[in-house]
Amino acid sequence: MFKHGAKVTQILHLWNNIVTTELSIIIVNYRVYPYLDTCLQAVSTALSTLKAEIIVVDNDTDEAKQTILATSFPLVQWICLNQNIGFARANNLALKKAGGKYVLFLNPDTSIQPNVLKEAIQYLTSNSKVGAIGVQMIDGKGRFLPESKRDQPGLLGAIFKLTGLAALFPHTAFFNSYALGHLDQHQIHTIPVLAGAFMMMPTALAKKIGGFDESFFMYGEDIDLSLRILQQGFENHYLGNLTITHYKGASSKQDPAYLAHFYGSMIIFVEKYHHLYGGLMGVWCLKMGIRFTAWMAYFKKKIQ
Template structure:
């Protein structure tokens, strides 16, 4: 397998942690791809099942990396990226099934728009007419969500376009972009990792794109963490981390009154859903890691070429939660976000 201009080598990184038979099904679907110049690197995060061993036995050509501990999504994928030989890299979750033409279409997207970060259209595995994502969006106060999740796919979202960030469920870019961005931020461990990566990319003028002709199938609920307390802790901690490392100090000062009110709203939101302890843990984790945050802030701000006002222009005022999400007080929370976002935009 070698890279050339017409058929560049693509390195597919699959991070595994107790994925069971899902891993084999994912790899099997890759082997049915129409594009053939690729390598598969499975990075196992110290699984307690034998999924990675069984997959290697069934598909001996894959490259298996066995970590001695669970490094999380970010560093686990970084290990695979550093090992990769391809001109391009795809980060792919093990609970996905890929359409045979998925890689060809991602490459065509790159040929059209050049350096950037790309994601396919995600459809639901057990109901292919239901959308999982047509690109991900960032709310002004750092919340991320999957666009059009739960909508019926009637080919109404078939335009290739820029989005706020590409989903880490399946993310395509060049290895040189990963190297330029210095990979995923390992502090995050998991969640908001894709938001963080693409937000940092946009600060350097690197856009994220949705490629509707590339199709990947994904369960309505991923196998990892699901909607656990730990997931809510990571989502809130990492949201705050991204705010304080990505926005300039000037922007943070202008947003500060709204951020305080949003924090009260988030605390109430977490309390009503039995997650207040996770909110407290997230806030204390930010305080505990202020030194890390300051160091990260300095590093990110030194490389930026695009100002906050230009980036914020494309951010959203509310969070569109997936249809059927069992979360209380969605409407009042979004009403607060909308009002505060509009006021904040006037100040920036």
């Protein structure tokens, strides 16, 4: 009788956790344990008033370093892998386990302010038409990261970005349309594309659309997910009143093939969304531009 009662209590406890969990935070780590440590510290502070779970997918696990962090953060659920399966696939692996009402895809090389998670959840709860939200991101030196808010990639915007004209005229709607340079970074805006470094949405929606497209190993998958959310009839909102720090590129620097992943993802995206680029000729021109830019990047890296 006692054993039966204990079993019922355990089941009720597990059910209560599932029902009341407000947020599932998914973090994909790849060889950036010091950044992950800082990230988890900030997240733990921000979760002091929230019922949440944290799931870390550790690509190509360093067992010794992972054990240290697991000891420091005993409530974190770990999925330890012996290889790097990529950002999209790793996130989807954790999404299957997520039990929160909302899910946050968060990069390990980020640090969030204590108010960000609570206010982000409140915003989503109050705006049923919103499918996903992102926030203002700054780098380690306090500089605004323009990928915080983006338009869907079009042919002209892509050309201006590849040629450097967007960087020369960062606050114009014409030359820097891709990064929506004309929109105030501190305000709230309805935008097409959010950054995967911080993307929060209802878990049910994320699972309905199948999470990230695993064709993208790394890069481009956040743009694709943003557009598929729009296709479901929802809006993506940029919350410029909430800020996080993103130490951009920490994981990429650990992967010698990151340039191949980056430009390869651009090609995959162009082929998948060819209708955005004016037909076969536009797609061909853009793919040639991407390959030329990739070649220049490889050459620059070799001579450094």
